[in-house]
Amino acid sequence: MSEKLRWWEDPEQVALLWKRFQAIGLDRREFIRIVGAAGGATGAALAAAACQRGEEATPTPAAAVTPPPVPTPTPPRAVGPTPTAAPSPTAVEGELAPEQVFRTNLEQDPQSFDFNRDLYCGGDESCFAMLGMFTPDLEVVPDIAERWEPNEDASVWTFYLRKDSYWSNGDPVTAHDYEWSWKRQLDPATAAPYAGFLYDIKNAEAFNTQKPGVTRDDVGVKALDDYTLQVTLEGPRGYFPILAAYIAAAPAHRPSVEKYGDKWTEAENIVCNGPFKLVRWEHDKIVVLEKNEKYWNAKNITLQRVERPIIPSEAVLQAYENNEIDWMWRGPLGQLERIRSDPQLSKEYQQFNLFGTWYLVPDPNFEPYNLKEVRRAMAHAIDRETIVKQVLKGLATVAYTFTPPGMPYYIEPDDKIRELTEYNPDKAR
Structure with missing residues (x-):
């Protein structure tokens, strides 16, 4: 394996990946988890060092970081020419309910479902599928791309798309969809706030920042045919499949965008390529998704329908107790003691740790914090x-x-x- 593919051992590549994550507002905790999943303690140590150096700092040579001695980690299969197969569904014990419906709230109405334009639009990510996807262990495995491979120094990646996945209206999902979508995100006219996520692509930053003489055609992403996407980067980027698996790299359905403009993600207009499709959106009331039978792995998806009523955090516990939803991801802190003491709720609530630190930063550049x-x-x-x-x-x-x-x-x-x-x-x- 080329040393450039072992990107988690390269401080410069780790620092570049941190810049991409900063471009989409991803926190340090998630960044360290991703790099740690690839390179174990060695990768996590370099990730922590990259965060501490800051976005503008020059990457420190490898000798400056001395991680604890650990066995050489198994290279993540996301970076090699033969990625791991997509995960199989987990076996379920017992008899399934006739209707597989999951109800969980949204705290506010989405701005749109256009992740290609705005990563934090507030929609449901399951409506779109990227070239790869993450396992629960944060390993990148195939999704719309069935495999990918780099050139010798990982500065060019070629993704081979599967031929059995379709948009929810029956259109085939092709390499042209990703080329057009990524260039749409980078187009200054789109004004996508998180376009910097794709700056590893050759001429992406120059095009997005309107450098004279750089056009859309100069951006280093090209569909070689309907099912082969070639991505030329600014230099060695062994981690690029990780970026291609994020929702920030989601495609948009070009005919729908061109026909409906900003309204293309309304329920009556939207076309999805993910495991679910949007079928109902009553603004400020409810969002309803249904299984997308056109998705390549639909046969392994048990869930048929997702109902997401718009319920703010202060009212969500009451909705849960009234059996209006099946799950809430966070509840009111003021009700914690009641939940813990309730015979039923105490059995249903789960507590888990987040690896992060909350802190105050007095700026020494201003008085009196300079003292x-x-x-x-x-x-x-x-x-x-x-x-x-x-x-x-x-x-x-x-x-x-x-x-x-x-x-x-x-x-x-x-x-x-x-x-x-x-x-x-x-x-x-």
């Missing part, structure tokens, strides 16, 4: 224990260092750290 004594006083004025136990009801871990337990380079607080971060009103004065 070390003021910054230390702030540290002593924050009662972390009370915030976690009383305000957050125990749904957090007190942080005395930036990196949380379980992450690479976690530092166990010593006496010096605890002295600097202890809650002490007298020192805060």
